[in-house]
Amino acid sequence: MxxxxxxxxxxxxxxxxxxxAGVRLGAAEAGIRYRGRTDLVMAEFDAGTSVAGVFTxxxxxxxxxxxxxxxxSGGVARALVVNAGNANVFTGRxxxxxxxxxxxxxxxxxxxxxxxVFLASxxxxxxxxxxxxxxDALPALHATLHEDGWADAARGIMTTDTFPKAAVRTxxxxxxxxxxQGIAKGSGMIAPDMATMLCFxxxxxxxxxxxxxxxxxxxxxxxxNRTTVDSDTSTSDxxxxxxxxxxxxxxPAGTNMxxxxxxxxxxxxxxxxxxxxxxEGATKMIEIRVRGAVDDGSAGRVAMxxxxxxxxxxxxxxxxxxxGRVVMAVGKCGEPANRDxxxxxxxxxxxxxxxxxxxxxxxxxxxxxxxGQDILIEVDLGLGTGQNVAWSCDLTHGYIDINxxxxx
Amino acid sequence: MxxxxxxxxxxxxxxxxxxxAGVRLGAAEAGIRYRGRTDLVMAEFDAGTSVAGVFTxxxxxxxxxxxxxxxxSGGVARALVVNAGNANVFTGRxxxxxxxxxxxxxxxxxxxxxxxVFLASxxxxxxxxxxxxxxDALPALHATLHEDGWADAARGIMTTDTFPKAAVRTxxxxxxxxxxQGIAKGSGMIAPDMATMLCFxxxxxxxxxxxxxxxxxxxxxxxxNRTTVDSDTSTSDxxxxxxxxxxxxxxPAGTNMxxxxxxxxxxxxxxxxxxxxxxEGATKMIEIRVRGAVDDGSAGRVAMxxxxxxxxxxxxxxxxxxxGRVVMAVGKCGEPANRDxxxxxxxxxxxxxxxxxxxxxxxxxxxxxxxGQDILIEVDLGLGTGQNVAWSCDLTHGYIDINxxxxx
Numbered sequence: 001m002x003x004x005x006x007x008x009x010x011x012x013x014x015x016x017x018x019x020x021a022g023v024r025l026g027a028a029e030a031g032i033r034y035r036g037r038t039d040l041v042m043a044e045f046d047a048g049t050s051v052a053g054v055f056t057x058x059x060x061x062x063x064x065x066x067x068x069x070x071x072x073s074g075g076v077a078r079a080l081v082v083n084a085g086n087a088n089v090f091t092g093r094x095x096x097x098x099x100x101x102x103x104x105x106x107x108x109x110x111x112x113x114x115x116x117v118f119l120a121s122x123x124x125x126x127x128x129x130x131x132x133x134x135x136d137a138l139p140a141l142h143a144t145l146h147e148d149g150w151a152d153a154a155r156g157i158m159t160t161d162t163f164p165k166a167a168v169r170t171x172x173x174x175x176x177x178x179x180x181q182g183i184a185k186g187s188g189m190i191a192p193d194m195a196t197m198l199c200f201x202x203x204x205x206x207x208x209x210x211x212x213x214x215x216x217x218x219x220x221x222x223x224x225n226r227t228t229v230d231s232d233t234s235t236s237d238x239x240x241x242x243x244x245x246x247x248x249x250x251x252p253a254g255t256n257m258x259x260x261x262x263x264x265x266x267x268x269x270x271x272x273x274x275x276x277x278x279x280e281g282a283t284k285m286i287e288i289r290v291r292g293a294v295d296d297g298s299a300g301r302v303a304m305x306x307x308x309x310x311x312x313x314x315x316x317x318x319x320x321x322x323x324g325r326v327v328m329a330v331g332k333c334g335e336p337a338n339r340d341x342x343x344x345x346x347x348x349x350x351x352x353x354x355x356x357x358x359x360x361x362x363x364x365x366x367x368x369x370x371x372g373q374d375i376l377i378e379v380d381l382g383l384g385t386g387q388n389v390a391w392s393c394d395l396t397h398g399y400i401d402i403n404x405x406x407x408x
Numbered sequence: 409m410x411x412x413x414x415x416x417x418x419x420x421x422x423x424x425x426x427x428x429a430g431v432r433l434g435a436a437e438a439g440i441r442y443r444g445r446t447d448l449v450m451a452e453f454d455a456g457t458s459v460a461g462v463f464t465x466x467x468x469x470x471x472x473x474x475x476x477x478x479x480x481s482g483g484v485a486r487a488l489v490v491n492a493g494n495a496n497v498f499t500g501r502x503x504x505x506x507x508x509x510x511x512x513x514x515x516x517x518x519x520x521x522x523x524x525v526f527l528a529s530x531x532x533x534x535x536x537x538x539x540x541x542x543x544d545a546l547p548a549l550h551a552t553l554h555e556d557g558w559a560d561a562a563r564g565i566m567t568t569d570t571f572p573k574a575a576v577r578t579x580x581x582x583x584x585x586x587x588x589q590g591i592a593k594g595s596g597m598i599a600p601d602m603a604t605m606l607c608f609x610x611x612x613x614x615x616x617x618x619x620x621x622x623x624x625x626x627x628x629x630x631x632x633n634r635t636t637v638d639s640d641t642s643t644s645d646x647x648x649x650x651x652x653x654x655x656x657x658x659x660p661a662g663t664n665m666x667x668x669x670x671x672x673x674x675x676x677x678x679x680x681x682x683x684x685x686x687x688e689g690a691t692k693m694i695e696i697r698v699r700g701a702v703d704d705g706s707a708g709r710v711a712m713x714x715x716x717x718x719x720x721x722x723x724x725x726x727x728x729x730x731x732g733r734v735v736m737a738v739g740k741c742g743e744p745a746n747r748d749x750x751x752x753x754x755x756x757x758x759x760x761x762x763x764x765x766x767x768x769x770x771x772x773x774x775x776x777x778x779x780g781q782d783i784l785i786e787v788d789l790g791l792g793t794g795q796n797v798a799w800s801c802d803l804t805h806g807y808i809d810i811n812x813x814x815x816x
Contacts, residue, residue, distance in 0.1 A: 058740055059738065059741075059742075059743070060736070089735065090747065090764065126731060128765075230718040231716070231718065232718060232736060234736065235736050310640060311640045315811065324495075327534065327643065328466070331468030334465075334467075356500025357498075357499075397808050399718070400722055404725050404726030
């Protein structure tokens, strides 16, 4: 199915991917669901690699999410195994057994404890994932792992994605240059609530796992968790960051890590927006900026209500600056709002101010803006100083095509 | 635009509409937006008519909603004026002036106070509704009002509706036969939060406005407020019930009104489901029953999360019993749920029980069920005794067609 979906018009090419010292990775064809493409990815990390992770808040998480939550308590990672095509969600005891068998198989190859292996699965929910398909394929895959395997890994984790997604940052810690590199997948079932579908990042920096965890939690709240394709939160959402320490930067007690934290957040934002650019059926990217709310949290919920409104998203697909639907979305979400202090802008043009349309409103620049690929909606609630942002995409026939027949 | 939308395959013919003693109504062409069809409806009620109403909880309600909320405090109604094509929402002072002028015009014709006139508008948001188009058309319309005008009224309030909607009930109060008759419109922007788009009901029963208000509030909570087409709550939602008292039933102090309350709720449910049957682009009607929740409220929120999930709705459009997406929707909504006690049925066949797929699950009856027009999804959370229901429709190309170009 995935191969029949046309390339997103918002697609971006893979950046030049380098290596991260201490990380070797690759992909193989395990034949789990797809044919003629890779669907199994493994990464191996040198001893001393710390790890941080954030996961879906779904009350029905997949077995690999449970596994990773438990493994994360150790703060150490030596291997990562990811498969596409089957999410290993709602598979009961069989699902748990698959995670144990997969971790054991990878641990034997990486010569580490099973609890140092991280697992992720993405694809169909509710079908048993046969462990042997993974464990049979792992030894040959392990033999091929190399530092240049990043692009292969980015491709191997795709499901309905139409292009592979990766991002790179370089920064320094205490004057020592460090690199951060990450890959992500995701296209539908995207309304991250803690993390998005799947995102894996590695850095050669030395960062203790607790410091890394704090950085990651804050950064995902401001990046992945501000995006939505279809308001449907995945059962398998996961962002993992691995820090190998090979860069030889100073230990962080007292070290200024601000530049690193900024670079990490910037990389996560790039990956999050790549996921939106590959939103199922997307033809336009939408940024929604809300200000004047009673607080930032309220502004965020208003922004998300607009970002998730099918009527706003279909209007944008139709290149119609139907700002009345923005008003509707503000009104429905239950956050403090006052019709008579509300202002709405599209593409930088304020169409309505304080409860009514601007006198002599000229639609010309707005019409031109709506024909572009990047749509900006601004809302000023006129109540306070709270502000926030959300990123979304339009809702088109492509979304219906993909999701009316994905499983079959 | 409305005339180009194909008839919903779930359409129902208008029932045989009788009269309600004390109610005269009709429709006219005011040329507000549409051409070649009626778009203005007026009803006149005899003196002594009590009224109850419920309205959208949107924080950005239309001017007519504000007007009706104020008018409702009197408990008395003599006239109703409804226009289609322009919602008179987010129109500032001009919108308020339009409601005043419209009510004054209708009051002159009905020889009543302006505060006894109820107003509703539906259509595009954010464009000024010129009062003169309505007040110019009202005198000729008023001259044509008659007791048999119900079908004309049902047609005159349509926007993207593909068929007119009405329902009739007969019951008795204290042995005296009474009739209840109602009309509704609505197709998109349907996620009622207190009431749906527009629904007008009249009865010849004598029911004091406070008693009627209590009945209406409870009944809408169990009917209209359990439905969704697209999760987008309208700024103009309104249900009004008018009781003319012409049936001559006994005054209600001590009178058993249970049969009347049941008939009213049954009529409201029929109208609410007609709105879903005309959901924009709908080809299938979906009923979602949730049980085993910690309480009824929680069950209702789980049912609505399933009812609003684009992935569930597109799967049903594709006739795919993708129950994994039901699990996803249960997991995302934040209500108490436990993957390992969760069971899911489609069309009466339990596919998954207590966290995993049923052994030797045979998809045959489920596949047959999915080809039908009425889809039943059942979820047992396995936690408590809370239960609730939601009604929705599938998400198809038709929804995108209608909403990508409705305004233009």
